[in-house]
Amino acid sequence: MVDLKGQYSKIKPEIDSAIQEVIDNTEFINGSAVKNFQKNLEHFLSVKHVIPCANGTDALQIAMQALGLQQGDEVITSDFTFIATVEVIALLGLKPVLADVDPDTFLLTPENIEKLITPKTKAIVPVHLFGQCCDMEKIMDIAKKYNLFVIEDAAQAIGADFTFSNGKVQKAGTIGHVGCTSFFPSKNLGCFGDGGALFTNDDEIAAMLRSVANHGMKVRYYHDHIGVNSRLDTIQAAILNVKLKYLDEYNAARQKAAAFYDNAFKDNSKIQTPVRVGNSNHIFHQYTLVAKGVDRDALKSQLQEKGIPAMVYYPVPMHLQNAYKYLGYKENDFPVSENLCKIVISLPMHTELDKEQLEYISKTINEFTR
Numbered sequence: 001m002v003d004l005k006g007q008y009s010k011i012k013p014e015i016d017s018a019i020q021e022v023i024d025n026t027e028f029i030n031g032s033a034v035k036n037f038q039k040n041l042e043h044f045l046s047v048k049h050v051i052p053c054a055n056g057t058d059a060l061q062i063a064m065q066a067l068g069l070q071q072g073d074e075v076i077t078s079d080f081t082f083i084a085t086v087e088v089i090a091l092l093g094l095k096p097v098l099a100d101v102d103p104d105t106f107l108l109t110p111e112n113i114e115k116l117i118t119p120k121t122k123a124i125v126p127v128h129l130f131g132q133c134c135d136m137e138k139i140m141d142i143a144k145k146y147n148l149f150v151i152e153d154a155a156q157a158i159g160a161d162f163t164f165s166n167g168k169v170q171k172a173g174t175i176g177h178v179g180c181t182s183f184f185p186s187k188n189l190g191c192f193g194d195g196g197a198l199f200t201n202d203d204e205i206a207a208m209l210r211s212v213a214n215h216g217m218k219v220r221y222y223h224d225h226i227g228v229n230s231r232l233d234t235i236q237a238a239i240l241n242v243k244l245k246y247l248d249e250y251n252a253a254r255q256k257a258a259a260f261y262d263n264a265f266k267d268n269s270k271i272q273t274p275v276r277v278g279n280s281n282h283i284f285h286q287y288t289l290v291a292k293g294v295d296r297d298a299l300k301s302q303l304q305e306k307g308i309p310a311m312v313y314y315p316v317p318m319h320l321q322n323a324y325k326y327l328g329y330k331e332n333d334f335p336v337s338e339n340l341c342k343i344v345i346s347l348p349m350h351t352e353l354d355k356e357q358l359e360y361i362s363k364t365i366n367e368f369t370r
């Protein structure tokens, strides 16, 4: 699904010396590479504050803690996402309120969000799934209307651009009150272990995020709130500093591979290629097909047999996960996401796919579905 080794081999000298420098300086915790990466990412995203942290899941948790959400508060998010989004809501004693998604784009829709708002709703967590943005303009309008916080889960969309109706362009994760991302190795900007970050344009929120990520303290050994210990490792920051320079290139390489797939499948009526939204570009964290006239699981086994990795993101919707049964949802509550779990399949998608690989993958699929 990814080729991290191929990607590394192209920038090996740069990466190796960045790592060696951290070791030579023994700046293992909060070393200068962390601050440098923070500044560089702020510049890249055109956002006032980047707060690095240990991983994307922590980022979401820190955001919710820092915004002062209280036990029982309702947080609306997608039923079709990675578990981390829902997990942190539950972990903090907040109530996950799940919403169905758009059948073509797989994204949480403003309409589905608004229907679920109650006097207890405090926040919305749009997930920019697979690399394109939810309709942040409408979601921010809803948030304003009902006085809600918006925490963007931009773990799969770092570098994606959202365009407002007035032409203004903003990066994914910098539009809501807080944006969260992950630097898990397979993400579009991945490090060599775990990493994450929060983004905000609000000075006060930034101070709270920093404090919560650092044991709830602003002044050393004076703890104002309950916090966590969540730091971006200096070695990871040094690696990210190198890779950030290539992020636009990496996202363009993914888009190029996606365009190849699109073209290869354009006459195949049995599968639907990824539908693009009008107001965001797509940076293809995943290239996800919808199997229409073909058995998804049979297609997956066929690909496996031919040596092609393919994955199902995601096989079970959030509301049917065993751990979340206590929320009281049942089958058929979210028909779109339930159906997507049965028919989606993600193809290999990364920066190192060459023409031969793309041809082999698409030919195998086209032959099987003919």
Ligand SMILES: *Cc1c(COP(=O)(O)O)cnc(C)c1O
Pocket: 055, 056, 057, 058, 081, 082, 084, 085, 127, 153, 155, 156, 181, 182, 183, 184, 194, 195, 196
């Ligand atoms: C990867 C991911 C996360 C969590 O990131 P980690 O760094 O693995 O904790 C959260 N949300 C989504 C949508 C993700 O894809």
